[in-house]
Amino acid sequence: MxxxxxxxxxxxxxxxxxxxxxxxxxxxxxxxxxxxxxxxxxxxxxxxxxxxxxxxxxxxxxxxxxxxxxxxxxxxxxxxxxxxxxxxxxxxxxxxxxxxxxxxxxxxxxxxxxxxxxxxxxxxxxxxxxxxxxxxxxxxxxxxxxxxxxxxxxxxxDTAFHQTLEPPAYTYAIDVDVAASHRIRRYGFHGTSHKFVSEAAAAFLGRPLAELKQIVFHLGNGASVTAIDGGRSVDTSMGFTPLEGLVMGTRSGDIDPAVLFQLARRAGMTIDDLDELLNKRSGLLGLAGSNDLRDIRAGIERGDVRARLAFDVYVHRLRSYAGAYLAQLGGADVISFTAGVGENAPLVRAAALATLGFAGVEVDPERNAAPERGIRIISTDASAVTVLVVPTDEELEIARQTLSVARS
CATH class of the missing domain: 3.30.420.40 (ATPase, nucleotide binding domain)
Known part of the structure; x- marks a missing residue:
């Protein structure tokens, strides 16, 4: 043992x-x-x-x-x-x-x-x-x-997997001296999960990791998406902090920075107020009053307008990143969903990929809705892109990396 x-x-x-x-x-x-x-x-x-x-x-x-x-x-x-x-x-x-x-x-x-x-x-x-x-x-x-x-x-x-990002992907377009002085750049997060899922997907499909272009959606209360080319992270949605990117349970994700100037000048909000707003009172919670997608889905079924809008905003952002990363990679071989929402919300998976037929993505409704557990294919046999659900296991990935260092 x-x-x-x-x-x-x-x-x-x-x-x-x-x-x-x-x-x-x-x-x-x-x-x-x-x-x-x-x-x-x-x-x-x-x-x-x-x-x-x-x-x-x-x-x-x-x-x-x-x-x-x-x-x-x-x-x-x-x-x-x-x-x-x-x-x-x-x-x-x-x-x-x-x-x-x-x-x-x-x-x-x-x-x-x-x-x-x-x-x-x-x-x-x-x-x-x-x-x-x-x-x-x-x-x-x-x-x-x-x-x-x-x-x-x-x-x-968490950030280590994204250290393969090239300067165009991690650099923010602000004064270079200011950025260097304060170490401001995109770092990316959820790297342990993205690494585990991309490697598990390659092993499941029996294909060399180095040959695959992959997009991995880690969708939980915190959410991120990463473009992975040959096992290397080439772009990722989270940035200097885990606030950037997708709409999350309580975080806003991408927002025009000038919104913060407006709220500070006109609403008298302090830096701490703005931090709490964007990290703890935004996202699905801010839009619909709940950060749980099960509540959002129930609200939609009741005809709740706020719940419907929250879901649509959430999906809109997923599609935006999916399209962007298809462009960055020049197409994809595999798209995987993981974490609490990614593994358990067929409606989200279907909606996120519904407009990607032009890229050869076809989700099989029955496979997607099946209550199976474990890693599985949810795309059709004719789909040019294989779509997977891959349960993440960050603890196992940490243990693997820990043992490799301990033995070296």
Whole structure:
């Protein structure tokens, strides 16, 4: 057995997953949340060993607890107590490495990186580019290195996959000296997911990754789309921050910057007000009052005009990027949908691709609507472009990259 522990740390919570990399099966997973509040919460799930099929196959045990969790270090002790009480035993089979999701690697980190004190300093310095994410990621790293001091810890950066962007794709048309002074450029995010999905699609189709032109839609509460040529990211919708691009659950996506000038001058909104508006009170929530597409769909069925408009705006942006990336790639071999919405909303998939017949895209209505799970084709046999649903597994991708660094 080769266990790898994956940590995804937020400001007041962290998720974890223990995987056996000999089989790439999930052994246990959990969530520690409400860190720093009077009463925190922890959930630990152990998975039984299936005889075949992808992991996890079925639950063996789940335990939830409520208790004070003052900081991340205390949270890691709660996690260790859960492993000791319910298994798998980290004493008998300790992790060979710990992988950490880090949101922003700037232009410094373009591959999974062994964490050292200098790397920690760099992650901290990059917090100016991701003030909501990197400090929380670093808190998880510090706590995890205290809990597991004898094993290698590896940072896997959301931005790393997009370090292959060429200057025309990552450069904003502003004063070059200002941009250089403040490190302003397109970085892109969701890179771990885009990498996993594009490689899984090539493997599923039995085609060399290097020969494929792919468009991957990662559609969840946060959403992005990436153009991938031969396994390399060549364009992506998120930019300097995860705010740019598609319409999302609570984020606006693309917007004329002058709108912010107008709201500041005429509505008296501060920088913090504008930040909250675009990141937390926009997108589907701002348009329809809910950031859940299931609510939007129910509203449309009731004849709710706001819900209809929200859906149409959402789809309009998807089509715009699909067309743009077909142009950037010079056509596509594969279009894949992943994440919560991408994997579970046939209506969104069909609507996003409905106008792409000119590019040889044909979605099969029955395949698209089928309640199947797992990776699958939803295009017709005659479609010139293969359309897939590919469940993402960012934890597995982080574990793979972590193990490769630990073994090198």
């Amino acid at each position: 080769t266990p790898v522990l994956v940590i995804n740390s937020g400001s007041s919570s962290f998720k974890y997953q223990l995987l056996d990399m000999d089989t790439e099966r999930t052994l246990a997973s959990g969530l520690v949340e409400r860190i720093g509040e009077p009463v925190g919460a922890a959930r630990h799930t152990v998975y039984a060993t299936p005889t075949d099929g992808p992991s996890p196959a079925f639950l063996d045990a789940t335990r939830t607890r409520e208790l004070p969790i003052p900081d991340h270090t205390a949270g890691f002790q709660v996690m260790l107590d859960a492993f000791a009480a319910d298994g798998p035993s980290l004493t008998e089979t300790p992790p060979v490495a710990v992988g950490h999701r880090v949101v922003h690697g700037g232009a410094r980190f373009f591959e999974p990186t062994l964490i050292t004190p200098l790397v920690e300093i760099n992650i901290d310095e990059l917090s100016v580019l991701a003030p909501l994410h990197n400090p929380a990621n670093l808190a998880g790293i510090v706590a995890a290195r205290t809990a597991f001091p004898a094993v290698p810890h590896v940072a896997v950066f």
